[in-house]
Amino acid sequence: MIDDLNDDFWPGTERxxxxxxxxxxxxxTDAGLGDYYDDVRAMIDNPTGKHFCSWFVYWGxxxxxxxxxxxxxxxxxxxxxxxxxxxxxxLQDDVLDGSDYRRGQPAVxxxxxxxxxxxxxxxxxxxFGDGCxxxxxxxxxxxxxQLLRTLPDTPSIQRAMEIFHDRTVVxxxxxxxxxxxxxxxxxxxxxxxxINQYKNGAYMFAPTMRMGAAIxxxxxxxxxxFHSAGLLLGExxxxxxxxxxxxxxSRTQPTGGFDDLTEGKPSLLLSYAIQDADADQHATxxxxxxxxxxxxxxxxxxxxxxxxxxxxxxxxxxxxxxxxEACAILxxxxxxxxxxxxxxxxxxRALYHTTKIGARHVQEK
Numbered sequence: 001m002i003d004d005l006n007d008d009f010w011p012g013t014e015r016x017x018x019x020x021x022x023x024x025x026x027x028x029t030d031a032g033l034g035d036y037y038d039d040v041r042a043m044i045d046n047p048t049g050k051h052f053c054s055w056f057v058y059w060g061x062x063x064x065x066x067x068x069x070x071x072x073x074x075x076x077x078x079x080x081x082x083x084x085x086x087x088x089x090x091l092q093d094d095v096l097d098g099s100d101y102r103r104g105q106p107a108v109x110x111x112x113x114x115x116x117x118x119x120x121x122x123x124x125x126x127x128f129g130d131g132c133x134x135x136x137x138x139x140x141x142x143x144x145x146q147l148l149r150t151l152p153d154t155p156s157i158q159r160a161m162e163i164f165h166d167r168t169v170v171x172x173x174x175x176x177x178x179x180x181x182x183x184x185x186x187x188x189x190x191x192x193x194x195i196n197q198y199k200n201g202a203y204m205f206a207p208t209m210r211m212g213a214a215i216x217x218x219x220x221x222x223x224x225x226f227h228s229a230g231l232l233l234g235e236x237x238x239x240x241x242x243x244x245x246x247x248x249x250s251r252t253q254p255t256g257g258f259d260d261l262t263e264g265k266p267s268l269l270l271s272y273a274i275q276d277a278d279a280d281q282h283a284t285x286x287x288x289x290x291x292x293x294x295x296x297x298x299x300x301x302x303x304x305x306x307x308x309x310x311x312x313x314x315x316x317x318x319x320x321x322x323x324x325e326a327c328a329i330l331x332x333x334x335x336x337x338x339x340x341x342x343x344x345x346x347x348x349r350a351l352y353h354t355t356k357i358g359a360r361h362v363q364e365k
Contacts, residue, residue, distance in 0.1 A: 040091070066216030095133050236318070243315055285302065
């Protein structure tokens with residue numbers, strides 16, 4: 001259902017991306033930056049990416065009754081721009097988090113640092129790598145903007161672009177709020193939910209569905225439903241990512257990485273644990289969580305506390321509740337049956353990190 005009924009959406013989007021990137025190659029290679037062009041292109045072209053943002057734009061459009069080759073072309077260009085921006089934000093995110101890996105491969109900041117070290121260049125390799133990643137992030141953001149400028153100047157596109165730009169600002173606010181929380185350690189549930197909404201709900205779900213709806217010229221009831229459901233899905237999706245960040249994801253961390261624990265990343269999972277911990281558990285969590293050179297034994301101690309306080313179970317329940325609430329909103333919205341099925345199936349993939357979905361998982365509209 002979600003993969004075979006797509007109007008050539010993704011292949012067409014890929015063609016736009018590849019054609020655009022091909023045209024950008026000369027500028028960077030002429031400047032002697034061919035290796036760095038390859039770095040950012042590999043980030044955008046990474047075949048392991050799930051492209052959730054683009055797919056939510058598509059299914060938001062389908063759900064809102066979008067149709068026709070002209071709308072589809074605009075949708076694909078918007079999705080291509082979204083992919084550029086997503087790569088830009090991931091480049092930035094890896095610098096802020098100090099991450100050495102992205103999607104199972106060395107992060108661009110690490111690739112550039114290794115290049116510096118291999119050549120024996122002057123200065124600090126890690127600082128060089130971070131600087132390169134930030135510069136490439138800025139370039140990718142500019143590419144995203146260039147693609148948007150190719151869209152026609154119509155009321156529906158104008159509204160989609162307003163949503164697009166608001167989405168970027170809100171996401172950066174979420175990133176900043178996360179940095180502040182790592183410093184002030186305000187690990188309250190209220191703060192965790194606000195970060196989840198800003199970084200995820202107001203990035204991946206609500207605005208992407210609404211951009212598709214805008215291109216389809218949808219009414220306000222559709223926009224309201226997509227906004228409300230999207231924020232709920234974002235809270236659930238971020239909580240799923242937080243579980244994997246704390247306990248590992250066998251698909252990308254076969255040995256059980258624990259970057260989120262060493263970074264002191266704020267999360268609903270941690271907030272539940274802090275709230276329900278006894279005095280000794282509370283002290284241990286604050287002592288170990290965010291410790292830069294955390295040992296495997298200390299990481300396991302944190303995981304044990306996340307289990308013992310019931311935080312892991314509560315987080316799983318939270319994800320299930322948010323998914324059900326979002327589906328209920330979409331079910332009552334004035335959208336197409338096919339669009340409802342596509343959105344809810346896509347949401348399940350995002351919140352449960354699965355690609356195998358049976359019909360029993362999605363209630364009919």
